[in-house]
Amino acid sequence: MPTFFSSSPGFTARRLAPLAAALALAACSKNDIAIAPPAVPDAVVFTVPGLYPEGLQYDATGGRFLVGSQTAGALGAVADDGTYSVFADDASLVSTIGLYFDAPRNRVLVAVSDPGYNKQRTTAATLRKLARLAIFNRDNGQLVRTVDLGGLRPNYATHFANDAAVDGQGNIYVTDSFAPLIYKIDAQGTATVFLEDARLAAPAGAFGLNGIVYHPDGYLLVAKSDAGALYKVPLSNPAGFTVVNTTGLNLSAIDGLRLQDNNTLQAVTNAQAKVYRLTSADGWATATLGGTFATPPQYPTSIALRPGADGYVLYSNLNALQANAQPPVSQFTIARLRFQ
Template identity: 65%
Template sequence: MRFAPFPFLLRLGLGSTLLLAAACDKDHDANHDDPSQVTFTQASLYPEGTQYDDDNDRFLVSSQTAGRIGQVKDDGTYSQFADDAQLVSTIGLKLDQAGGRNRLLAAVSDPGYNPTRTTAATQRKLAAVAIFNATSGAKTGYVNLGALRPNATAHFANDIAVDDAGNAYVTDSFAPIIYKIDAQGLASVFLENAALAAPAGSFGLNGIVYHPGGYLLVAKSDEGALIKVPLANPSSFTKVATTGLTLTGDDGLQLTDNNTLLVVCNAQGQVYRLSSTDSFVSVSRTGSFATGAVYPTTLARRGGQSYVLYSYLNALQQMQNPPVAQFSLTRVAF
């Protein structure tokens, strides 16, 4: 996500032949009947995050204005999947079904967009993760991450990655922090460093993915940078060399194999395909997909295909009236 002026209304190496397993959502053979686009109508929903649930043939989508998590079928039918009073605004989603965990994790923040749930105590101060049974939608946990740093100026939980052991890593866009929630639900500050801070009012750390080589890749939106964070020694993080690339407003990230990263740059209206031959010390651009002025935020992986979410969060930031009513998930073609 990029930043909006105050009041803050958010738009919020391995071998090249080794195929990615845990780092990306469950793949299966591409289904040639998969739609090129799924459009659903839900006035003023403004979703930011999405995942595809292969087991139930549905996209899951978040909402900055309603908080609830919805499910979308290929025919455009939208229905509620999960809701709870603690869901002020849901941002990034992570479906984690490995190892029998069968859970959906949702980043929860309060940008001030939900008129029924935002409060002075939580607006721009909330960073949490809600956990749901991925089949039933029942809430099974809630972790208040902002409480780990109560004196921080602001908080905004944005995106989530999960490693092979079930540890979740969560970015905070308003504080220079990546949190960790272990498989038992214990939260801690995984990485905190002033070099990861963004100017006040800007989004800093944003999209995040786990690479089975033992590191995280993280988008830093204010710089258009990619950060590589080793799990074994997070303080030794480095910037990925992106010579000649403009990744301003980088948001959602998705690994399609161990050497290929998709990056959504919302303000640019682009999805870039980046490739690395040196374990993400550096990357080069090998493809791009133009979305147009729809404020794309992130991607869902379905049957070997990637779908980008058209969020229209810019309209929300500008308080467009009437609000946007139709949102789309569009198959990326390079």
């Protein structure tokens, strides 16, 4: 058997001392070097003719954006170099609207509706009547389940599932733009009507309830497009919802929302082609302007938060789709927010 250490006095200490010093120096040097965070792009441009995505999320683990499509229904993955690939697809995806990446539960939530733009999947039974939630596995894009929502209130002539949020217990909340409803899906997949109130209704053909986020203090913040309003809805008493006082702000056509932190909310206004940064010092009883980001007139819809940036906004070009522009738009942009 070979001898690794001599038994002579002082040998071990003499041999190990330089090694210990070298290790200490290496550790010190490593700690002294500032490691720059990964660079984030100013914009990601991807080309898929006629895709018309509305929803946007960022998957930090996968290093990709996720986008939906009003015309194809499929969920797509977009890399920073603009490469687009299909992440998930299913016949139940007529038009994919709002997306939510629920990282703690490894799932992607998709609000599904039928505005009539997916010619392969629209039907008379679903046209402007569909409100559905689809849940996918984040890792492999497999469909976990779909949940019918519009069927909870068949008395309304039209439905449109628009956006989703998740509370701390994993309950999902979904807005309906054509009916004055917010749905709730619990951890077991059971759907109920969380809030129904005539004050949340919109005129026929107009979009009412839209973007939604969960605030960790126990309430939802919900956008209403036609009114340019923001609502605070307590989870413990949804019927006691209140209007956030935004006096002096024009939030008409408010669409997607993202909570940057507990006191900062990002809000897209699609027809205005502008993203607002709102701040509150009183638990969202009131909100004031903290900055704006102007976009091209390409109908911005959704915001995704991403490490290393204030966030990104999707230019959906849905105005071109609604106008039946020919040829269809082929390039779409995910732009980094830089508030002024």
